[in-house]
Amino acid sequence: MTFKSIAAASLLALAASLGAASAEQIKVGIAAEPYPPFASADAAGNWTGWEVEIIGAVCGAAKLDCAITPVAWDGIIPSLTGKQIDVIMASMSITDERMQSIDFSDMYYNTPAVIVAAKDSDIKPTPEGLAGKILGIQASTTHQAYAQAHFEGKTELKVYQTQDEANQDLIAGRIDATQADSIALADFVNSEAGACCEIKGAVANDPAILGAGVGAGLRKGDEDLKAKINEGIAAILADGTYDKITSKYFTTSIYSK
Amino acid sequence: MTALRPLLVPHRIVMMLVALGIVAWCAVSMRWDWIPRYSGLALEGLWRTIWLLVVSSVLGMLLAIPLGLAQAVGPWYLSAPAKAFCTIIRGTPLLLQIWLLYYGLGSLFPQFPAIRNSELWPYLRQAWPYAVLALTLSFAGYEGEVMRGAFSGVARGQIEAARAFGMPRRTIFRRIWLPQAIRNALPTLAGETILQLKATPLVATITVIDIYAVASRVRQDTFIVYEPLLLLAVIYMVIAGAIALAFKRFELRIPARAR
Amino acid sequence: MSHLVETLGLASSLQLLSLSPPGWGANLLRGLVNSLQIAFGAFGFGLVIGLFGAYGKLYGGPVVRDLLAVYTTVIRAVPELVLILILYYIGTDLINQMAAALGYGRVEINGVVAGIWVLGIVQGAYATEILRGAILAVPPGQIEAARAYGMPPFMLMRRVTIPAMMSFAIPGLANLWLIATKDTALLAVVGFNELTLETKQAAGSTRAYFTFFLAAGAIYLAVTLISGVAFKRIERWARKGQPSLRSGGA
Numbered sequence: 001m002t003f004k005s006i007a008a009a010s011l012l013a014l015a016a017s018l019g020a021a022s023a024e025q026i027k028v029g030i031a032a033e034p035y036p037p038f039a040s041a042d043a044a045g046n047w048t049g050w051e052v053e054i055i056g057a058v059c060g061a062a063k064l065d066c067a068i069t070p071v072a073w074d075g076i077i078p079s080l081t082g083k084q085i086d087v088i089m090a091s092m093s094i095t096d097e098r099m100q101s102i103d104f105s106d107m108y109y110n111t112p113a114v115i116v117a118a119k120d121s122d123i124k125p126t127p128e129g130l131a132g133k134i135l136g137i138q139a140s141t142t143h144q145a146y147a148q149a150h151f152e153g154k155t156e157l158k159v160y161q162t163q164d165e166a167n168q169d170l171i172a173g174r175i176d177a178t179q180a181d182s183i184a185l186a187d188f189v190n191s192e193a194g195a196c197c198e199i200k201g202a203v204a205n206d207p208a209i210l211g212a213g214v215g216a217g218l219r220k221g222d223e224d225l226k227a228k229i230n231e232g233i234a235a236i237l238a239d240g241t242y243d244k245i246t247s248k249y250f251t252t253s254i255y256s257k
Numbered sequence: 258m259t260a261l262r263p264l265l266v267p268h269r270i271v272m273m274l275v276a277l278g279i280v281a282w283c284a285v286s287m288r289w290d291w292i293p294r295y296s297g298l299a300l301e302g303l304w305r306t307i308w309l310l311v312v313s314s315v316l317g318m319l320l321a322i323p324l325g326l327a328q329a330v331g332p333w334y335l336s337a338p339a340k341a342f343c344t345i346i347r348g349t350p351l352l353l354q355i356w357l358l359y360y361g362l363g364s365l366f367p368q369f370p371a372i373r374n375s376e377l378w379p380y381l382r383q384a385w386p387y388a389v390l391a392l393t394l395s396f397a398g399y400e401g402e403v404m405r406g407a408f409s410g411v412a413r414g415q416i417e418a419a420r421a422f423g424m425p426r427r428t429i430f431r432r433i434w435l436p437q438a439i440r441n442a443l444p445t446l447a448g449e450t451i452l453q454l455k456a457t458p459l460v461a462t463i464t465v466i467d468i469y470a471v472a473s474r475v476r477q478d479t480f481i482v483y484e485p486l487l488l489l490a491v492i493y494m495v496i497a498g499a500i501a502l503a504f505k506r507f508e509l510r511i512p513a514r515a516r
Numbered sequence: 517m518s519h520l521v522e523t524l525g526l527a528s529s530l531q532l533l534s535l536s537p538p539g540w541g542a543n544l545l546r547g548l549v550n551s552l553q554i555a556f557g558a559f560g561f562g563l564v565i566g567l568f569g570a571y572g573k574l575y576g577g578p579v580v581r582d583l584l585a586v587y588t589t590v591i592r593a594v595p596e597l598v599l600i601l602i603l604y605y606i607g608t609d610l611i612n613q614m615a616a617a618l619g620y621g622r623v624e625i626n627g628v629v630a631g632i633w634v635l636g637i638v639q640g641a642y643a644t645e646i647l648r649g650a651i652l653a654v655p656p657g658q659i660e661a662a663r664a665y666g667m668p669p670f671m672l673m674r675r676v677t678i679p680a681m682m683s684f685a686i687p688g689l690a691n692l693w694l695i696a697t698k699d700t701a702l703l704a705v706v707g708f709n710e711l712t713l714e715t716k717q718a719a720g721s722t723r724a725y726f727t728f729f730l731a732a733g734a735i736y737l738a739v740t741l742i743s744g745v746a747f748k749r750i751e752r753w754a755r756k757g758q759p760s761l762r763s764g765g766a
Contacts (some may be wrong), residue, residue: 032707034721041717043540072707074473075605078482082609101480140477148478158384158464159474161705164720168360169464173367174382193723268578348694348740349733350701353712357729360716364725455595462705469598486602490594497593 025065026225028055029085032070033162037187037249038091041070050249054108055089057241058216062232074139074161077101080217087225088217091181093142095211103220105229107213109254112202113143116170116185116194117177125179125201130155136166136175143179146209171196179203183254287484295475302471303492309457309467313389314450317396322435324397325404339401346398352459354395359387359463388460396453400442403449407441408434440511447504451497468492529727532718540718540728547714548735551700554631554710559696561636563689566643571673573648584644591641597702603634604706627708635699642692650685651677682754690747697739711735 030047034040038051047068059066071079076092079085080102087105094104115125115135123129131154137144139159147157158175160166166178167188178185182202188194216233218226236242237255246254264273327339346354366372366381380386411434419429458469466474472485535541569588572580591599608630654677662676704713715732719725 032709032713034717040721043538043543043718045543045546070707070709072705074477075601075706077480078605081482082605083612084608097478098480139473144477159466159470159477160464161462165360168364168720168723171367172364172382173373174363174384266578269582272579272582344740345733345737348737350698350712350736352701352704353715353729353732353736356712356716357725357733360719361725361729364723451593455593458595458597459702469595482605483602486598486605490590490598490602493595493598494590494593 025067026059026087027069027085028059028066029069029071029076029079029088029090030055031073031076031090031162033073034164035091035162035184038184050245051089051091053245053248054236054242057236057245058089058108058229058232060232061235061239061241062228064228064232072161076140077217080219083219086219086222087229090217091184091214092217093211094213094215095142095145096208097145098211098217101220103218103222103226104215105218105226106233107215108233110213110256111182111254112205113146113179113210114182114185114202115177115179115200116189116197117200118170118173118196119198121176123177123200125203127151127154129200130177133176134158134174136160136169136178138163138166138180141180142210143181146203146206147179149209150203150206167194183250283487288481289484291475291479291481291484292488295471298466298474299468299471302466302468305465306454306457306467306469307496309385309388309392309460309465310450310454313392313396314453316389316393317453318400320393320397321400321404324401325406325408325438328401328405329408343398343401343405346395347402351391351395351456352462355388355391355459355463358391359384363387384460384464387463388465392453392456392460395456396449399452400446400449403442403445404438407438410441411437443504443508443511447501450500450504454493454496454500529724532722532724532727533731540714540722543714543718544711544728544732544735547709547711548739550628550708551697551710551712552739553628554635554700554703555693555696557628557632558635558639558700559693561632562639562643562692562696563647565636565640566647569640569644570647570651573644574651588641588644591638596635596638596699597705599638600634600702600706603637604630607633627703631700631703631708631710634703635696638699639692639696642695643689646685646688646692647681649688650681653684654680679754683751686747686751686754690743690751693743693747694740697736697743 030039030051035049037049039047039049041047047070052068055066055068058064069085071085073090076085076088076090077098080088088102091109092098094107098104115123115130117123123133127150130151134156135147135151136158137147137160139161141163144157144159147155151157158166158169160169163178163180163184166175166180169175170178171193177200182199185199189197189199216229218229242255263269324339324343327335328343331339363381366378372378372381415433415437416429419433424432457467461467461470461473464470469489472489475485476482532539533541533544535545569584573584576584658676658680659672662672667675700710701712703710704716707713711732715728719728722728
């Protein structure tokens, strides 16, 4: 037995030990970070939140066997294309830029983007109102793309791996403001930790960047799964499950066309 | 020409052709059109990486000398804390240290209005001071251990001889002990500096925009995954090669030790 | 001052670290188990690569030797963080393509296996160098004698070379093991729930940064110190019956 054949054999053994997956289980990728009220893990490691319940409801309606798989947000698209997960349901906005690499289901929620800053600051959600300030944004989000298109140059941008870190640095005074989804930030300013800050208003809409709502990200060509997920979303919207879950978390509708 | 001779063996020529083929394949079939758009940012990031490397290595080395000295010959009340410091730094992941300093210490400062209103605040609120601090302490921890060995490795006879000549302690340290200890440590210094280079991308996790962060941004903006990472790997290899070469030259200029 | 105590979370630290929810102690322990699992696996995988690599570098043909030189040089010059990202994305992609080609369908790659694969390849480069040095330090007469008796190569490796080189390799391997335990922290960046990421999530959720980061630091330190003691014992055992040596490599 030569050196090379042993090496080849051990590689094969490694590959075999990985085991073939059960074909039916769908791995739903969510971001491995607290993103309340959409998804966050408690001390016991269970994921809860609006989006987690929606995932359960959509999978139930589409008769899919789903397993929630937390992955790093920054690498969530490569994880999908690299087949570590099968679908992304992590508050990902449907944008043209992302459509070049992945496919999307129909939208399942839509909310505006807002700026949050300290209560005593004079920041406004406009390029002029943010000039000379430091704005924190999460990497790989529509907010990052928006800030780079509309604020960069006059405003210093700080890019974080997770929105939670940006919120922490806003509390710590390291950044002057942060831009994110209105619901996520409303939850933050209403929390004890976010008492420092308030919503300064929504940024001017730019549909080309901010996208057409949040949808489930899918591999290109995965038409079967896309059809099933769309069916599931339509079903829970129609039978009232969607509204029931939403009313547990929000007082207003988060499904606006 | 003689330097090239070992490369001109048949199997190496074939291997180099294969390598060239792979590079050509990468150049043609992968996407590189993003490079011009990001070249400015990349240069800034590269500069920041090198700046961090140089500043933290120099400061860390300056800190490592007293740490090594304290451990080698210091009284217990100096050597024990020095040893504890080196053990803690070497026994915990750098990423954890960076996060402890940035998120832990950094969240503590703003709660004191005195600090928040002080002139230091504009610096303390930025990320790079924490990055420099963490990298410096890390380098000092590892190099302090090396310096301990280097100080102990200087032959006692030399110091005794200097003392017999009536040389003051300070002069003995400056002229005899320290130079020889540094020469003892020199062979490891190139390796340690390359390790330090490899530690720098961790600062990207606390929003410092080094070359690694620029590559991440390309990935985030364009969803191109492999190309920026591969280019990044090549850039680090070039820097590591430059460090190795520079230290080799430096070592050659120092006269060989007579034994 | 009371402010400081409150921020440090001294009063409530113990409660936060308790093993049952709402304490986050169990999360840290789960992270530790994950970290150790990967560190063990990667160290073992690295040793296997290192053994083949060392043999290849010493006895392989010119092509094998040059390829191994490229491998060890590249791995040691590129930051682990970058390697982890490249190997994580490309590696899982390749395995899936390979599995598809072999007709297995998609293989599921869990975080632990991916972490072992990625860190193992990194460890392998360092292990190659350490083991190569250790094999070279074995008196050649011992190997020649075994060969002269007609011992087959595998038995020679198992009975002579490996036991004889152990004492030379152990200081370097001890160091490598410590690197393995610390490098698992880098997997936090790809979102794998090892100790450092669990710590950060707990710290972020409770805002008790010092409590959790210091606790995690203490855990890592304990692993390091315990490993140090263990390796000292192994080294003493490996040197059994050997004349005293200068303290070897690393």
